[in-house]
């Protein structure tokens with residue numbers, strides 16, 4: 001029996017009642033509490049450092065009272081004027097800015113040109129050894145950039161810097177400064193490193209492209225050139241653009257390569273300039289430079305957002321086409337493989353081989369049998385003062401390796417879990433503002449290169465503030481800095497994973513009577529185990545390769561592999577330093593393989609994120 | 610015993626200007642098998658989700674067994690995990706990382722039911738729903754129909770007093786639909802559960818439910834048994850939404866007085882008042898004969914469409930078009946003339962606001978009951994006579 005009640009106009013509940021009702025609802029939605037806690041946490045972890053560095057550029061820093069004729073902590077334009085308009089602004093900002101932009105632009109142009117050709121060869125032609133190249137061409141992206149830089153110096157180093165000579169030097173060939181250091185090698189190396197990224201992104205777009213579109217053009221009688229330029233190119237333009245912007249942004253923040261190859265000849269980029277300013281205790285100037293880097297980041301991001309909006313207009317759902325129909329290269333088949341092979345040779349084989357050989361040669365560049373030794377790996381009682389054993393027998397090496405695993409490992413774990421929680425909070429939180437805030441704030445570190453971020457952390461956490469003790473010199477500052485810097489990736493993948501999961505599995509669990517804790521432990525986390533593992537391992541790998549955060553925040557007691565190898569380099573123990581670098585590359589490689597095993601999605605997708 | 614009552618229930622999602630559910634009031638008694646029927650987007654799922662507690666109301670009240678579970682007025686909200694209401698999602702929402710058995714016994718585990726009893730209850734439900742053989746499979750290894758039975762079993766295992774089903778038959782193919790329909794009826798009888806299900810398909814609603822609540826644009830249109838809803842649609846929307854082929858609508862205001870039209874014919878037969886706006890007649894209630902008399906209209910057969918066991922015939926009268934449907938093979942050809950009779954008792958009238966208009970009995974003319982055509986009389990008395998209130 002049913003009764004139809006007349007829809008008598010009930011009094012509209014007043015605002016107060018509504019608010020109390022919303023509260024009653026929100027009380028049962030833990031995502032709200034999580035969202036709020038995360039928002040406060042990230043405000044402190046990300047927003048505070050970024051703001052503090054921006055503020056620092058307007059505040060008289062300690063030690064600058066005499067120069068600014070003002071008290072410490074008072075407001076000043078001194079640093080802005082000094083960095084932007086003074087007589088030394090050329091050295092402080094404009095030249096490094098020019099160098100940075102030149103490096104980034106050249107890297108984009110060259111890696112795009114090479115990458116697009118290789119992507120096409122690998123994905124759309126019958127080039128010999130296609131399948132093998134599909135993996136081999138990606139390897140340079142998995143190696144830390146400074147592996148290449150060290151290999152380069154091993155070969156080309158000249159007398160401008162002290163220490164052990166380069167191979168060419170010892171063979172009697174003098175290399176000019178412009179080959180050994182500065183713009184040319186930096187761009188060369190960054191191109192090697194980023195070309196695989198182009199291959200991944202553009203390759204993906206090419207694979208998704210519906211070949212029926214090309215076929216229709218061919219049916220209409222269009223020659224190959226027309227098809228390539230008026231059909232294929234416009235369709236993969238969004239992929240090209242996003243690859244270009246990604247590389248550009250990464251190059252702006254690149255620290256390690258210009259640090260190794262630029263500093264000896266005072267070829268500064270913004271990142272190394274920032275480091276130099278910090279190193280010489282010019283914190284105010286460093287803050288201004290960091291601000292400039294952030295502005296470039298914001299501009300890049302705005303362009304990216306704009307282009308993505310444009311690209312969405314003609315997104316086509318393709319992929320039905322038979323993509324295995326490949327272009328026959330004919331006589332060009334072997335030369336094509338030769339080109340790809342050359343890239344693998346220069347990008348993988350030569351650097352790794354060089355580094356490896358350098359670790360087993362007593363004197364650089366002398367290729368005689370008695371010059372080879374494994375002492376730098378496993379020797380003992382060596383005559384080097386600070387390193388009496390090969391690195392594999394040196395406790396400091398293992399300590400640094402352990403530190404690396406603990407610091408980078410725990411921070412990746414934390415950022416992976418936080419990323420998932422951010423995804424959870426963003427999608428479930430009843431307050432729209434909190435979700436949007438979380439989404440944006442976790443993305444903020446993407447705009448701030450590691451070196452600027454590290455500087456910000458240093459300025460904020462070096463001294464005790466309120467309940468938080470001084471963290472400088474503890475592993476904690478490294479861990480939280482790493483967590484913060486990995487949040488853009490972690491939160492994006494967390495949001496993506498939670499979006500894909502949808503609300504229903506959890507709602508079904510609520511209906512079944514599960515409280516929040518059971519829902520998390522029995523439903524959400526088990527279902528998300530795969531994405532979570534990837535979300536932990538990928539930051540782990542990039543964390544291991546990272547330099548800039550460590551070089552500023554680590555001290556000898558919190559030595560990690562990267563700082564350990566840089567210190568060995570300072571002592572001119574090139575062999576041992578390179579051995580450590582090879583170990584880092586090995587760990588990074590193993591981690592990548594592990595991801596591939598776990599996620600089963602393959603390198604391409606994993607790295608592209 | 611579980612009764613559900615909704616009072617002026619309203620839901621407006623954040624960012625929407627129009628409410629998705631608008632002042633809905635209805636009571637579902639214990640053991641009832643009710644269907645919320647309406648076109649997609651009319652707010653059916655939203656109502657179910659609010660009853661289950663996955664969504665909260667914007668105003669109004671939901672009470673289960675006199676216990677208010679969601680009310681803005683009383684600032685009270687009981688979360689879904691404490692409501693003990695079963696809900697089967699439209700796309701099942703099985704947990705992909707658990708086997709069928711784990712899916713089914715999840716709720717029992719949460720209730721800390723002893724292992725032995727849990728096992729028994731699980732086996733019982735799974736065998737009743739015939740999914741016992743898939744106990745160790747994962748949801749991705751099951752077909753749609755099997756997944757749905759697992760989703761049902763998952764809810765039935767904890768024996769909720771109330772079961773909500775979101776479009777339970779729409780994702781299934783024709784044979785599975787029939788099977789599942791029988792399954793649900795059986796379930797309702799054996800478990801005695803109060804069931805509310807949602808459908809946009811009138812066939813589903815008519816064949817399953819004891820009571821149907823028709824909705825449109827978030828508002829409740831009519832509640833009644835399937836027969837009541839069919840025979841006495843309370844407004845034009847319900848009349849047009851229910852019935853296949855669609856009810857014929859004649860706009861009584863449209864044609865000029867001197868024209869030969871259906872509107873004029875109908876107006877000549879009944880004393881319409883100024884509120885009468887449109888007239889509707891169900892296709893199967895039109896009667897076609899060879900013999901003409903005072904109450905029949907000469908019509909042309911435009912089109913005969915066989916629909917497998919029944920036929921839909923398109924008729925024309927002047928500029929008007931009508932559809933007639935019949936279970937017996939038509940003896941006419943396309944293009945031929947027939948005489949159509951529209952029984953007065955089968956005519957539904959609606960006013961300007963599209964609400965049902967009950968014309969005073971005296972205004973109706975009963976001449977047709979004296980018709981000498983035996984076939985007409987016989988045919989007509991077979992029809993359920995529309996009761997006049």
Ligand SMILES: Nc1ncnc2c1ncn2[C@@H]1O[C@H](COP(=O)(O)OP(=O)(O)O)[C@@H](O)[C@H]1O
Nearest residue numbers: 622623625629648649650651652653654655656
């Ligand atoms: N989460 C939501 N946010 C905003 N609008 C919604 C949401 N869910 C449903 N709606 C809107 O509410 C209306 C009713 O939706 P729903 O209850 O799902 O309809 P039905 O189940 O009857 O097809 C639709 O117009 C839909 O667009």
Ligand SMILES: [Mg+2]
Nearest residue numbers: 650653654655
């Ligand atoms: Mg629905």
